[in-house]
Amino acid sequence: MAGYIGTSQSRIDGVKKVTGAAKYAAEFNAPGLAYGSIVASTIAKGRIVHIDTSGAKRVPSVIDVITHQNRPSMADNDKAYKDDVAPLGSPFRPLYDNRVMFNGQPIALVVAETSEVARDAASRIRVEYTEEPHVTNLFQQLDATISVPQPTNPSEAVFTPPSARGTPEQALASAAVRHEGTYYVPIENHNAMELFTATAVYEPGGKLTVYNKTQGVQNVQRYVCGVFGMKPEDVRVLSPFMGGGFGSGLRPNFEVVLAVQAALALRRPVRVVLTRPQMYALGYRPAMLQRIAIGANSGGTLDAITHDVITVTSQNETFFRQETGWSALLYKSANATYAHRLARLDRPTSSDQRAPGAATAVYALECAMDELAVALKIDPLDLRMRCYSDRDQIRDRPYSSKALRECYAQGAAAFGWDKRNPAPRSMRDDGDLVGWGMATGVWDATQMPITVRIALSAIGHAEVACATSDIGTGTYTIMAQVAADSLGIPLENVSIKLGDSALPPSPVEGGSWIAASVSNGIATTAAAIRENLLQIAKTMPNTPLANVGPDDVALAGGDLVSRLDATRAVAIVDVMQHGGIDRIAQEKTTSPVQDEDRAHNTHSATFAEVKVDEQLGVIRVARVVSAVAAGRILNTKTAASQILGSVVWGIGMALQEETLIDHRFGRVMNANIAEYHVPVNADVYDIKVIFVDEPDDSNPLGVKGLGEIGLVGVAAAIANAVYHATGKRVRDLPITLDKVIGVA
Amino acid sequence: MTDPEDGPTFHPTRRDVIAAGAVVPIAMALPPGAAAQSPSVAAASGRVAVSLTINGTQHVLTIDPRTTLLDLLREHLDLTGTKKGCDQGQCGACTVLSDGRRINSCLTFAVMFEGRHITTIEGLAAGGTLHPLQQAFIDHDAFQCGYCTPGQLCSAAGLMAEGRAKTPDEIRELMSGNICRCGAYPNIVAAIQQAMGRS
Amino acid sequence: MINFQYVQATDVADAVRQTDGDPRARFVAGGTNLIDLMKMEVEQPTRVIDITRLPLRQVEPTPSGGLRIGALVPNTDLAYHPLVEERYPVLSSAIMAGASQQLRNMASTGGNLLQRTRCAYFYDVATPCNKRTPGTGCSAIEGLNRGHAILGTSQACIAVHPSDMCVAMMMLDATVHVTGPTGDRVVPFADFHRLPGDAPQRDTNLNPGEIITAVELPPKGFASHHTYLKIRDRLSYAFALVAIAAGLDLDGDTIKEGRFALGGIAHKPWRDPKAEAVLRGQPANAATFTRAADVLLRDARGYKYNTFKIDLARRCIVRALGQAARATPQSQSHKKIA
Incomplete structure (x- = not known):
């Protein structure tokens, strides 16, 4: 198994990225899309006494203003807000109640027909607070x-x-x-180039497709399900490209909650894009x-x-x-x-x-x-x-x-x-x-547990699928390299699917663990395909692989071949034809070996x-x-x-x-x-x-x-x-x- | 069935699109009353007409005057290759070429671009062949997440047209309006040098 | 951003007429500063007058041997103009030290003069700021003031003017040509920008309805002995902590005339005739330059986070005058400081 692994390969998603074809979370459109603009708190701690939304609502093309007073139903317990990588404690709940816990906290979302109107109207919301003393200085907290x-x-x-x-x-x-x-x-703030964005597309029947900037589509999916009491099959989260993460997208951020709130309340697609200043109200x-x-x-x-x-x-x-x-x-x-x-x-x-x-x-x-x-x-x-x-x-x-x-x-x-x-x-x-x-x-x-699905066609094309992310790390490309080598096919015959919560499970993309996890995951699944092919090959008449064990065969050049004797080989296309199939798909979970x-x-x-x-x-x-x-x-x-x-x-x-x-x-x-x-x-x-x-x-x-x-x-x-x-x-x-x- | 990765089919039937690709007079379409009142008053109604050429195609639209060129591209014409990184002229992700010169499309009202020729990342490749800069960026791995990349490329195309940058120092300085948080700068400089060598 | 009426002006008189005494009318040219401020709700014009079609794009020699720069000449065009590069290289250098090429391609000469401060409190409508909302107080005096002024401050405001180009124009004794409801006038550059005093909301001495039509440079360009030195927190695309435009007219080692203007330290480009007088007739050496720096900074006052600027400014003056004397002007692309 060698060829692409360890070599210098240009990114397989390179052409998409240099032509502008790579789509990020704010770039998925939907008919009837509405735009949400966030109103952020201007105090660091206290309570909202009154929000006057009348000025905003008077602006033509404003659809609605969502605050803690009229938001859709949300879970009332901390557990529901705990994402996969949440720390100890009580996670922040966007637009949940009148408490202000930090300066820049979202306290209302204005939804309008255009982004210009939404932002204008957001500036017209007047908020009365009762302020409480706050501390934001580490050096004041040393005692x-x-x-x-x-x-x-x-x-x-x-x-x-x-x-x-x-x-x-x-x-x-x-x-x-x-x-x-x-x-x-x-x-220090992450300052990734892409603004945090969620485009929540409300489908008839109440299902949601959410295009979100995230390092973990399934983490966001579970979180949205928890917060809004939805079923996993009704929430699909996609993030095929991510404009820089660096850890900022490990946890779901508040834009996804706000977009989903508005989509559920209005039953239409809503996009929420943070402004650059609002990015500083996220983690750091x-x-x-x-x-x-x-x-x-x-x-x-x-x-x-x-x-x-x-x-x-x-x-x-x-x-x-x-x-x-x-x-x-x-x-x-x-x-x-x-x-x-x-x-x-x-x-x-x-x-x-x-x-x-x-x-x-x-x-x-x-x-x-x-x-x-x-x-x-x-x-x-x-x-x-x-x-x-x-x-x-x-x-x-x-x-x-x-x-x-x-x-x-x-x-x-x-x-x-x-x-x-x-x-x-x-x-x-x-x-x-x-x-x-x-x-x-x-x-x-x-290394973390991960699941990879591979479908290999008789003519030697493979689709490799896993719900992991490529946040610029080159995951698309290394996945294709490992798959190509594992399956013995050219790199260009491999297509990669990732960044979709409907794909086989992956941990969040962080901690430097995805390369080891997904590459070994691909190798494992490829081995299962190889074994599957071998089982069929052994039933072929006059098979040259009759006594060959699963560890002694490899996939190379479109053949299933003995590692010990390269003359003993059968074409994959013949194996599949013999088995009456045109593709083999396997989905395997790979866990790290315990090595304490x-x-x-x-x-x-x-x-x-x-x-x-x-x-x-x-x-x-x-x-x-x-x-x-x-x-x-x-x-x-x-x-x-x-x-x-x-x-x-x-x-x-x-x-x-x-x-x-x-x-x-x-x-x-x-x-x-x-x-x-x-x-x-x-x-x-x-x-x-x-x-x-x-x-x-x-x-x-x-x-x-x-x-x-x-x-x-x-x-x-x-x-x-x-x-x-x-x-x-x-x-x-x-x-x-x-x-x-x-x-x- | 629509593949969700490509998004639901885009409907360019928004009310602001009057015509695309049609040849129309360049002059501003003024409401009759406005023209009589003053030659320079346009659209007191709040919406204004604009005609501009993007990647060789003429577009005539009636828009909210607040619409930035960046939002016009992304939200009205589905040309999402041009990126919004700060919306404040601080990152360069929104760089496009206006009559061949690189500008930040976020800090300008689209209506001010009446009659101009805009080139975006979608228009950089000619007839399906990558621009030498695009190929050089791939060859040198001059990007990671890819979000700043269209802006870097348009900026680099503008830089080459200016003809001022000869040395790596000059390329670095004149590309400093394009922030890459992934930190691909040395590869970006190498890619631009490669493209300069070819052109 | 609130909605506004968008209108286009056809000529200078039309532009002035369109302001119609409306204090919430704004001209837009490059847009690089105004539109940013509008997005931040700092500027909320109800009428935006597009002046980009006015015939103010010429750079032309004047009969007296100077140069007249139309107000709409983009920063890049000005910096790269052959006459500017040849006769006023300090202006080219200053322009190239500011912003990015994209912004310089958009920004106009007149707009550069009207740039507003980068003070964070001015930009953030959630905080008090006398410049933005008179009477609310200055948050910077007791706040985060690393980038703020050390000269010419008041109890009301310690903001700085952010331009690089203006620093060079100040040094070159430029004049600003304006047209308004009552006619044309010419304002010496030194009188164009204001100190904050008790009206920091007024950056300049422009009257309501007035529009900048041109900036005129006198013949003397210090092309052989000049520099623009800008010190900032990263090596490009950042506002100045201290910047200086310097020009010397030398007779051998003796200074016949020396000029220097500073940016990043005051509400306006800062120049001091008394400091320049120190240079006259003196040998062009560090001792002379240090004496001049001490005079210019005699009333400098630091705040909690910017006191270092006094020392930095002194060092910059000495260094920049040295660069000018040695005819080794600072390169804006090669970052080693000459």
Whole structure:
């Protein structure tokens, strides 16, 4: 089984994307489509006393105004609002009652014949509130934090801080060299390019077809069914293309509730598209305040680590991820302690954002390691090598594979790390200060249960179907590659169906687990088709495959062929003809093999060069080398793009990104992409991606996933480079020029 | 039966479409009274007539004057290849070519484009053959989610027509009005360089 | 966006007539700022007068050796105009430092002068803002004011003017030609924009019904010693923290005349004759430039998040005047700061 897997393949959906034919959630039209415009709260906490909708209703072409007072019936219990990935607590219920829980909360939906009228009318709604005191500032809640809750089941335990080891306080006190620092990462918003949208098409008889921007069509389907008491067969959710997710579409967002409310109330199709400012009332990467203390002996190995973290969540839900576990996992240290506390804010619930927990926590860990290397007067890469561990330091078990050493070696070689002068402010180029920094990255390699249906026709065309999503990750393409190889047919003979809740079950597209899950799922289903063909082939007269076992045949070039003797083959078309069929369809569920005795992770090493204008503090990330160990790479072209994009995210995180809240109003004040800066083309120079060879047998295809790992460590590498360039250590992101301007 | 992935059949029978493809005079269709009152007053009723050519086809419509060129394309003509990413001129996803120049279609009223020739992503490929930029974007994997891509492509076509960008630095700067949150920028620059080499 | 009456003006007189004393009438040309503000409900015109068909698209030399720029000349056309690139390269550079090529293709010269501030409170109708709704208070003074003014502020407003182009025009001693109900007049650039004072709702000294018809540049363009240096939070497509247009007229190493105007630090492009006087007759070196910077910033006042701008502005002035003196103007595409 080889051919397409592991090669560089252009996206099979590329032509659709470059011609504008790829359709996103707002691009499905329906006769009689009405447009919904959201009215959002302008206070952070309180109650709605009165909503005056008369001004809106007077605008010609307004169809209706939906508020908590006239909305369709919705469930009255938290369980109904719990989506597949909901955290602990009580999920927000859009237009449910008169409570205002965050600024920007939807409090009414104006539905009109055109989007222009809907938006106009929405601006004419007058709301009276009784305001209550709110808190949106993490730093005002430091005395009121709560510990992360004790897990009630194994899936929750994944996010609990690891147990303490040894006697960290004593070990820190007696360490030859200590570093202690407080690091801060602000709230960051996903800022995917597509606006969250739901087009809810009401069908006669009350069925709904919902085109929604989501990373999990079946998650949305279950959620809509729960909230509105509908049956799964009456709700179909589609998302064939998604204009960027990064975690923002893991949970159903409020636009889908509002669109469905209006469609049910009006019995006609309704589209709700958020405005860009309204996107900032959705989930966000929680701000993270963390203190790390590391003690080392003079030989440069660690004696103690303490890592204390505070992140933010809402009043109604308790969102947190594994924040401290990464520093527990990565490096050898006999003594360690970890703590994670939460600050509740009057804001929407925080959410997953690319490499949740790791992007922020490993940033601090890897900056702290850099600071320790400076204190120890050893090279930062050398320190990582001295502290290298071949075993999971939390559970003391081996890794299924860990080629981080190779990442360090190949990344350093490609970057030219050996030419680094260790002294800060020692390197220059044409007047600019030059800094080189590096950092380690780590993420989980996870596989989830998934179901794949394949229908193979006699003439060698296959349709592969699964309710997963392609959020830009290249899922369409890797699915086709794996199917083509598994079935022995050309890539162009494979068609992929995904992003439809009516297809075989898939988990949400997140956590970097879909590539491993769906690729192995395809291989499993293809094997079932092969077996099916073999059973029929064995009944053919004079069959050459009479004594061949199911593991000893392959599909290749339109034949069913013995792996041991290529002359023993029959044409698939003949097998099907013999069986009296023109296609074989199989649907199989593939679950990961339980392998608790080994740790399953991806790793990376990032090397960054910055150039800093000494007088003005302007920072340019001149080049980045990212070396990644992530098992088998299914498609080197789309995989490299994922890492490339992650590095760009890291540049934004390090230098630009911050959601700014005016705490007097509890309101995001840079709720647009002119003032919330993400990198533009001019910010991005040379990025080199290296995939190191990392054979892994955790799953048959040896796939680990790539969506997150490319980001973890990038901000630290850049921050460390800024220190090396300027001699100034900035521990609160983003590193804007005012934080380094004083260095001259 | 309609495949839901393609959506229900679109009905371009909305009241605003008077004619498409027909050759009509370019001049504004003024209500008689308005013309007598002042040569410049149009449509006090709130709806205004506009005629513009999109991808070579002339469209004559009567629209709400608030309709942006972007919404005209997406909501009235089912040309959904042009994307709405911010609706505020901050992302470039809505970039189209107006008389060959790249503009943000979200920050302009369609009615102001009377008589202009608009090219959208749907009009970039000539006769079923991909534009060299489109092929280069595929070759270099210059996109991931694809949502900013039509805007990047129209912007790149405008950039090539301008003839100002020669170096990677100049391409980067002059493509900075198109945000790609997936971070495909280096591949976008490489793709544009490839297309420039061919043209 | 509320509905409005859309009308087209056929000539300048018609455009003025169409305003008809209506304070809620607005001209639209490029639309890049007005339409955004209308979507945000900040601007709510009841009548929108399309002036794109007015014959104001010429860039032509004046008899005195200057350049007259029609108000509807798009930013890109102006930046790329051969006479501008040759004689007023600082203006080309300033234009190319602002916005994106798409926006520059749309935005007009006159509209650029009338851009409104990017202050987040001005843009968000849910918050108090004296500029948007006089008498409600300034949210920025005690709020998020990283991007706000350090000079010429008032108790009522600390917003900044967002334009790059205007900074160069200010430095070049441009004049603004306007036509209104009572006739034509010419406004020196320095008098065109206002400081906020107690009427921050008024950005400019344009009278009701007046329309910009042209901007005129005097002959002196500082083509050999100039720069436009813009410092911002990302390397392109962002508003200035501090920007500076500088031009020097040198006799050997001695400054015969030096000019510099700053953007991003005040309610209007900021220029100070006293600071420029410091340069006159002095050697073109860092010490001279620092003295001039200190004079320009003598009354600078920082707020909670923007105090760094005082230091940044000082460094920018010194650097930019150095660039001008060395004849190494800042490239807007090559991001290394010259």
